[in-house]
Amino acid sequence: MTRIPVELAERSYEILIEPGALASAGDHLGPFVKNGRVFIVTDENVANHILPTLRASLDTGRIAHKEHILPAGESTKSWKMLEDLVESLLEEQIERSDILVALGGGVIGDLVGFAAAIIKRGCKFVQIPTSLLAQVDSSVGGKTAINSKAGKNLVGSFNQPEFVLIDPEVLNSLPDRELRAGYAEVLKYGLIDKPDFFEWCEQNGARVLGRDSNALVHAIAESVSAKARIVAADERELSGTRALLNLGHTFGHALEADTGYSARLVHGEAVAAGMALAFGYSQRRGHCPAADAGRVKAALQAVGLPFDLTSASVEATGQALVGHMMHDKKMQSGRLPFLLANGIGQTFLAPDVDLKDVVDFLDNCR
Incomplete structure (x- = not known):
């Protein structure tokens, strides 16, 4: 596994890169969850190809988890989808000891990162990027946002993840x-x-x-x-x-x-x-x-x-x-x-x- 630090003083975190790492994601998430739960947010395309591997890993690690599957595409980075996701997580009584997992490309990563920034004034989240663009760019650095009628990424915040887990093998299902x-x-x-x-x-x-x-x-x-x-x-x-x-x-x-x-x-x-x-x-x-x-x-x-x-x-x-x-x-x-x-x-x-x-x-x- 390649470990690359993002040096931000007390908010520093690691990017972990390893082929096949998704199958052991439960081991990596364990220290951040403790007694909490994992809320996986993904899209319909990723749910069909990649979510089962993450689900199995969490089950093996006996980590409680729930899933939110959203439509795929840029239109998901919207006020409506943000509202729906936040309200759904609040209805499920998400706590600050829980952790959100953004399993997807840049759209999911941006939306989940922004949701994590505003739910209960800040929840923890992890990026598991499933597109090459997200793996090399949007999952790293803490920029999160949704689109507005005025333009792209105009509503958002800087919100750094707890860590980023990159498995190049998930790209095998990428068009x-x-x-x-x-x-x-x-x-x-x-x-x-x-x-x-x-x-x-x-x-x-x-x-x-x-x-x-x-x-x-x-x-x-x-x-x-x-x-x-x-x-x-x-x-x-x-x-x-x-x-x-x-x-x-x-x-x-x-x-x-x-x-x-x-x-x-x-x-x-x-x-x-x-x-x-x-x-x-x-x-x-x-x-x-x-x-x-x-x-x-x-x-x-x-x-x-x-x-x-x-x-x-x-x-x-x-x-x-x-x-x-x-x-x-x-x-x-x-x-x-x-x-x-x-x-x-x-x-x-x-x-x-x-x-x-x-x-x-x-x-x-x-």
Whole structure:
């Protein structure tokens, strides 16, 4: 088992990575439950493929547990679903000695983490991510949220889990498209400040997406280590360091909004196209060599991820896309900082971007 600490003083916790770890989840949950109960929250897809293994492990460990199975999909991150989940848990008389388990992808992890933050002013929760995107990104770092009519992830809190249990073997049941979408976040860590890791991804992307166990473990461990380091340095995005994790997200969230947060373009695909656009815009501003922007596009294209507006099936005008960006949480005094790059592994925060120039850039990309 690989153990990676997230160093947050008295709120520090571990990320545990091991193939087959789900079957022994009861052993790992035991110390956190003590005399309490486990409330598993998952979605319909995960319930069919993965929940039985967790259920059996808890039964073996004689840990009392209940299950809440929610609809799958981004629409689950809503006020309505949050209300239903919270009211249901309160009706079951959840106590602060109990523990919530988020068994699922980013949607379940975000919803459960936020619910845990507000139930009885704070309950414990554990992340057991079942998608590659959740394993390398959303399950680590304590960002929890639901969506609102105004945009994605605009209602939420920072709430760190007790620990994160990552079993790469659960990815065997993940659809190929979802695996590719998660791989975009893996590439992101190389593009932020680990150029050697990006080069490894260029050479081993096919192995990761082919579900080679060793390649998956390496990709997950490298990604999680990078995120843990950044989160420990800037948990609440106060210094700007953690903002680096949003590479590709400003453009990507606009693409998601334009496609209605639907299955037309899932989050990881939007981030992939967003990273290519960020490097393309960096090239336009004279920061990034054309060769590096080209490598980013090539790496995405090689694994079947969107690498521009066309491959992302987005036809909106630049003005329309920038209009979506105006709802971004990072907006300050009418200005939106962008994550740009001086090259691969050299991402930086640019606070002085002219949105009219972004409109022109996006229109040219069309």
